[in-house]
Amino acid sequence: MTDFLAACRAAIGAAHVLTDAADTAGYLTDQRGRYTGRALAVLRPADAAEVATLVQLCARHAIPLVPQGGNTGLVLGSVPDQQGNAVVLSLRRLNRIRAVDPVNNTMTVEAGCVLQHLQEQAAAVERLFPLSLAAEGSCTIGGNLSTNAGGTGVLRYGNTRELCLGLEVVTAEGEIISSLKGLRKDNTGYDLRDLFIGAEGTLGIITAAVVKLFPQPRAQLTALVALQTPAQALQLLQQAQARCGSALTGFELMSDFCLQLVCKHFPDQRLPFAHAHPQYVLLELSDNESEDHARTIFETLIGQALEQGLAQDAVIAASLAQSRALWRLRESISMAQAHEGKNIKHDISVPISRIAEFMEVTDSLVQQAAPGCRMVSFGHLGDGNLHYNVSPPVGVADADFLARQGDINRVVHDSVDRFGGSISAEHGLGALKREEILRYKSPVELRLMRAIKQALDPQQLMNPGKVL
Known part of the structure; x- marks a missing residue:
């Protein structure tokens, strides 16, 4: 290993080959603080050429490598295992925005760019980069692409895959594939780009991308609507889509218990209603005409829902500050869940039309398995993605509850499968769900996935133990 580390130091500079425990600690523990791996070193290349050199060295010395962006993932996809024979390849220094083309509505960015920086750079040329999620201040676009992240804008703009036009990738052999043309039409054979998006670094390392930009909307309005049931939320979604069309860019479902936790742990936040309601929907409308036009649409939609008894109460943000306050809830x-204690998380999707039935059936099954548990269900109702989380009953120790995680996962995931859903909607599989997916993927799918992995990474060095 001495020769390998010496070659790495020669390639990228000794200051960027981290081996001391104090320097590597932040790279080895997952975002939730539940797992800490071990590594030979943390390598911090500055560009794609240095990434390629390091990958070649890893291949020559048979050293596994774990690519890492902002390390904000929730499925142990960006941290090494306990063997200590791998290196972490941090891409945070690849943080340049290479080009912005407002006419082509594209931006060429390196993998280590923080998502919020992309949003700001797009806004500076009066464009929108619509990917938005809670970790946007620290997650990187390379990680977003590697997990095919979703976020709050999928209803209108699609997952990260739909926002990407081209990639630069370092292969497992240390070769650079550069396809950063920014084309929306290119029918010249297999679309290699889509192999690497969502592969969680197991097939190659994304070092740069061309992403889509959109015109900045002239107005963005937010509303919070109180309802009785998820079924009513689905009815409201249908009406909102019929009235607003593609201007409806956000439709988030939150249970009352979710917002109780927020108000409990963040006392500066308050619900804008006099009384609590069982369910809430947060809607966002992005209008290219004017704020008055958007507000008229929203007022008509919500007024109709109140008249029909579909909604129990509602508030439309009257200012940017009020809109931000609603989104902050x-x-x-x-974060409120984390302050409350440990919980069992599920990032699942089911067909939108079946979400209400899924929640009713699965809530009952989970209560049978763990009586008294508290459901923290929220998520992107408009695209069928729920964060279906389970908190311990009051008085039950976190450790005792987490010991039941396998049983509760089985109840939830089997129910997801029966409803024609997926056990990972936007977080990926990582190491956490690698074994779990074997229950739900067909043998044919698994065989083809393994064949692709073998073809592109024959030494099995790229992010080992993840996905497959």
Whole structure:
């Protein structure tokens, strides 16, 4: 290993080959603080050429490598295992925005760019990069692409895959594939780009991408609507889509217990209603005409829902500050859960039309398996993705509850499968769900996935133990 580390130092500089425990600690523990791996070193290349050199060295010395962006993932996809024979390849220094083309509505960015920086750079040329999620201040676009991240704008703009036009990738052999043309039409054979998006670094390392930009909307309005049931939320979704069309860019479902936790752990936040309601929907409308036009649409939609008894109460943000306050309620749920204690998380999707039935059936099954548990259900109702989380009953120790995780996962995931859904909607599989997926993928799918892995990474060095 001495020769290998010496070659790495020669390639990228000794200051960027981290081996001391104090320097590597932040790279080895997952975002939730539940797991800490071990590594030979943390390598911090500055560009794609240095990444390629390091990958070649890893291949020559048979050293596994774990690519890492902002390390904000939730399925142990960006941290090494306990063997200590791998290196972490941090892409945070690949953080340049190479080009912005407002006419082509594209931006060429390196993998280590923080998502929020992309949003700001797009806004500087009066464009929108619509990917938005709670970790946007620290997650990187390379990680977003590697996990095919979703976020709050999927209803209108699609997952990260739909926002990408081209990639630069370092293969397992240390070769660079560069396809950064920014084309929306290119029918010249297999679309290699789609192999690497969502592969979680198991087939190659994304070092740069061309992403889509959109015109900045002239107005963005937010509303919070109180309802009785998820079934009513689905009815409201249908009406909103019929009235607003593609201007409806966000439709988030949150249970009352979710927002109780937010208000409990963040006392500065308050619900804008006099009384609590069982369910809430946060809607966002992005209008290219004017704020008055958007507000008229929203007022008509919500007024109709109130008249029909579909909605129990509603508030439309009257200012940017009020809009941010409403979104902050939604974005604080995960942190409030963490303050409340450990919980069992599920990032699942089911057909939108079946979400209400799924929640009713599965809530009952989970209560049978763990009586008294508290459901923290929220998520992107408009695209069928729920963060279906389970908190311990009051008085039950976190450790005792987490010991039941396998049983509760089985109840939830089997129910997801029966409803024609997926056990990973936007977080990926990582190491956490690698074995679990074997129950739900067909043998043919698994065989083809393994064949692709073998073809592109014959030494099995790229992010080992993840996905497959």
